[in-house]
Amino acid sequence: MLENSVPLGNSANGYFIKTDRFKTTYISYNFYLPIEKEKAAGFALLPFILTTCSKEYPDFSKLNFKLNKLYSASLSASAEKVGDYQLLKIGISVIDDKYALDGEELILKSAKLLNSLVFEPLAENGAFYTTDVEREKRKAIEHIRGEIAEKRLYARRRLIEEMFKDDVYGIPKCGTEEQVAKITPESLFSAWQEMISRAALSVNVISSSLPQNVFDDVKSRLSLIDRSNAITVKTSSPTRPLYAAKRVKEYMDITQGKLVMGFSADIDENEKASAAFTVMCDIFGGGPYSRLFTNVREKQSLCYYCSSSVEKRKGYLIVDSGVEAKNAKKAESEILRQLEIMKNGNFTDFEFESSKISIINALNGYGDHQEAIDAWYTVKSSSKNMISPEDYAIQISKVDRQSVINAAKTVKLHTVFNLCPKEVK
């Protein structure tokens, strides 16, 4: 699927993923910067302020009017953590020209619009405008405060904070409320300058044909910027195992508790080890055939959900579940018992095979989802190996039982976070 990659300058590359499946073209700019405590909040605000106003469209009503006229060209903005890096994404999706009722060149116009939003922000004398900055700060703070309403997300975020207290990875992906409050129009402008000059950049284009000049336009912008200090993405520091697991409890006015358990894991970045880890995590707590689903939920009715996920770059695994307070202890020991079963290799052939076929099935379907293709190549472009989902599916098919057991053996309980209803206090 990856048609070609085009160097765009120091630590910047364009990737064209050719596909005729979609009615739309998707273009994304992906900036990688190391997570730093004092800067994280400012960096995270950039995708949002850049997609609400620009020199050309100083007012977001006018910008949105323009997007409507481009047949609902849709801008996306996000800030995520990928290992020890912040990934700032700004993208646009637009229907192909042949569907426009009035023959407009939708793709070219959208590509140019995105380029101008990233490189020509609305700013003056080294600062963004105060009203725009204050609006985006308010939204960011409300977003951070809003997370508490979603207990599952909140509990996961709190676990990560506790697991990585002395590590940059513990910093929330959009920074803390206090850090957002400190952002000024000047500091945000410096953050933008740092982003365009220092970040590793990948520009992804997913379309049936490469829009004219799309990469050249980025290249000519970058040629005007001093990018001699641009970073390259390196291996992230691993999650260090603890001798004794840490336990944190919090109380809230809720009826159902949340039990979230974090584990350190020793994950080698090479494909083979990574594929074994994917399979291990899936047998443990992936689909409905997994150890956690069938035992903790189905056999013992201890919770409505209980599943595991893995972050390979940082080397950790999380199990999260919604359980009643009186069942929390029982659920925890059952989860740990299931992990021991993984380590001893006592999972069944049915679970092993089901897991592999399910992962392969999902990977082979990636090409049918434009945003999944974008997400896949965004992450892969920052690693050493630009493997396609289909080739990774082949790696998965080669995983054997012993490598799954070996992967499980590196998993160690690190931190347990328990969100409890107040009445059990």
Add this chain to the structure above:
Amino acid sequence: MEKCVFESEIGESYTLATLPNGLKVYICEKPQYTSAYAVFGTKYGSIDTRFSKNGGKLISVPEGIAHFLEHKLFESEYGDAFSKYAKTGAMANAFTTFDRTCYLFSCSDNFDENLDILLDFVQSPYFTKETVEKEQGIIAQEIKMYDDSPSFRVLFNMLSSMYINHSVKIDIAGTVESIAQIDSNLLYECYETFYNPSNMFICIAGNVDTRQVLKRIEESIKDRGTVAINRESFNEPEYIKQNYVEQKLPVLTPLFCFGYKQKISSPYRRLKSKVCVELLLEIICGEATPLYRRLMDEGLINDDFDFEYFTGRDYAAVIFSGESSNPKRVAEEIKKEIAHIREHGFDKKLFSAVKCASYGDAVRSFNSTEAIALSFTECAVCDYDLFDKLKLLKTVSYDDVLKRTDVFDDSLSVLSVISPLEDTV
């Protein structure tokens, strides 16, 4: 079997086949895709709690039983459907809404085998005292999870203040007390009534062969005789219970749902009405509008602000929702804007822009096999053609849309607020 082929100028087509027993089958071929998405559904949801079969006695069943049945149908006498899917690698799931229950899978391989599993388990009910009791535990956990979800509560608090008799005000999963009354006999009764081919539909999109799929379906659908279902009318009065409701939960920023109950004269809305109301909502407070701008500038809304035309059998309402430090002000501003539009009309340029955007969104939805299959379920329940929306968006006029301000009646509006507890954490 009756067959119709529908085509559109955006290069998509689909077949609608009606079997002699009344089952409707929708198939959209996407040969360039790897995967396929299939849904087997019934016009039976949480609001169907009082009904009679074949002119018999009217019966009342406990709230939440449609959703309970959805959970239970995955089990058969010889193992559950999930373990069968585990062998094929498909991703399988199910959901229950107010007016339908759908069982689905997506896969990039073994489509025929997966379809067989779907057809088999949905047609093979198996309930025992033990399996029903076990499910009561799991669903009770699910209900508690929703009880803790502010976004869920804010909606249902609004609906229960808006509706007097209609079951749409009841949580889809029911209550811990109502599901305790469910037994296997009641489940069989509901199954025999609503899981009759004449009340059901199959919706498929993706890499499939229509002829082969239809043959497979014809061979597998069991003849269950015809069932005449009579759903009791709700006799919903044209007034509301109360215009304001508030609940305190652990949140930091208040959440709101502000809705207008619509007086209706028929069970379902025509597609043209839906399209016009949706355009009108974009004109009132879409991102390119003066009202959106004002609310954002004054710090009254953030990116979570949303609106929808919420309609199904015997109910219709317009709902605005989001987070706000001052929900009452937001509701006031919306009311004022509606009054203004009713009196002065709206900007014709804005009208043409939002029409363009809606057309773009409709084209974009054909990217996703999931979106197509789920739109088919809407076609089956409401008797639409999948391409009607595209056609309507080309012809709908300014006056058509302006007329729809009739859905807003201030005396039928309800504001629901979730406000912070004093000591949230």
